[in-house]
Amino acid sequence: MKFTRRETFAVAAGFVAFGVAGLRPTTASATEEDAMKAVMEFAGGEPQAGRISLTAPEIAENGNTVPVTVSVESPMTDADHVQSVVLYADGNPNPFVITFNFTPMSGEATATTRIRLAKTQNVIAVAKMSDGSSFMDKKQVKVTIGGCGG
Amino acid sequence: MASAKPRVKVPKSASAGEVITIKTLISHTMESGQRKGSDGNVIPRQIINKFSCEFNGQPVFSCDIEPAVSANPYLEFTAKVNEGGTFKFTWVDDDGSVYTDEQNIDVK
Numbered sequence A: 001m002k003f004t005r006r007e008t009f010a011v012a013a014g015f016v017a018f019g020v021a022g023l024r025p026t027t028a029s030a031t032e033e034d035a036m037k038a039v040m041e042f043a044g045g046e047p048q049a050g051r052i053s054l055t056a057p058e059i060a061e062n063g064n065t066v067p068v069t070v071s072v073e074s075p076m077t078d079a080d081h082v083q084s085v086v087l088y089a090d091g092n093p094n095p096f097v098i099t100f101n102f103t104p105m106s107g108e109a110t111a112t113t114r115i116r117l118a119k120t121q122n123v124i125a126v127a128k129m130s131d132g133s134s135f136m137d138k139k140q141v142k143v144t145i146g147g148c149g150g
Numbered sequence B: 001m002a003s004a005k006p007r008v009k010v011p012k013s014a015s016a017g018e019v020i021t022i023k024t025l026i027s028h029t030m031e032s033g034q035r036k037g038s039d040g041n042v043i044p045r046q047i048i049n050k051f052s053c054e055f056n057g058q059p060v061f062s063c064d065i066e067p068a069v070s071a072n073p074y075l076e077f078t079a080k081v082n083e084g085g086t087f088k089f090t091w092v093d094d095d096g097s098v099y100t101d102e103q104n105i106d107v108k
Helices: A005-027 A032-043
Strands: A052-055 A059-062 A066-072 A082-089 A096-102 A109-115 A121-129 A134-145 B006-009 B018-026 B048-055 B058-065 B074-081 B085-093 B098-107
Touching (some): A032 A121, A032 A134, A052 A121, A052 A134, A066 A082, B006 B098, B018 B048, B018 B085, B018 B098, B048 B074
Antiparallel strands (some): A052 A066, A082 A096, A096 B058, A109 B074, B048 B085, B085 B098
């Protein structure tokens, strides 16, 4: 079988395209759907807006350390308190970032930490209350240098 | 990693019922398991995966940590103190080592 010049190019282009598509899964990152699925699973339904506030920089120059603060309005009594807050990052290889577990002895449901972000993406915080209700806040963070290494 | 060194900041004293802020930092590389070394192989994951804080034996705050937390994990949280006592902090490494620290607080 002989290829004309044009056919040779077409075949080569096909291989390149296949190669790129085939490599994709090894560098797969979480998608927004994956993150939302995880949110739904944790919250047991669609979380409501309000009561929770997530503070993160709008632009993070270095994705290796992005400071984030989450705080939830709650009286923090035995009957009514925040049980846990989960942070998700929907563009990281694994959408889970950290789970904070609070008790009435925490006094306030506030916590700060520093996280890694691979690229520009949404950071999502979901709080679960002792009465089973859940609340969500979302912030987009623009990342200049990704934080997951080569 | 034997070099992990915890640092904790707790106020020396507080009034009863006050909500205090506690800051903790532990030096740790938090190897995410995503990076490749110079030989092209993936460097295995080694992170601190759990942190907890207890006051006089009662749980106050705890975290489940994933590789997306930065190196030298920093945590800031609050605690309500009604009486004097001891805060105990525990970090659990992927390799099974446990790092602890204790701090006392006086309540006037």
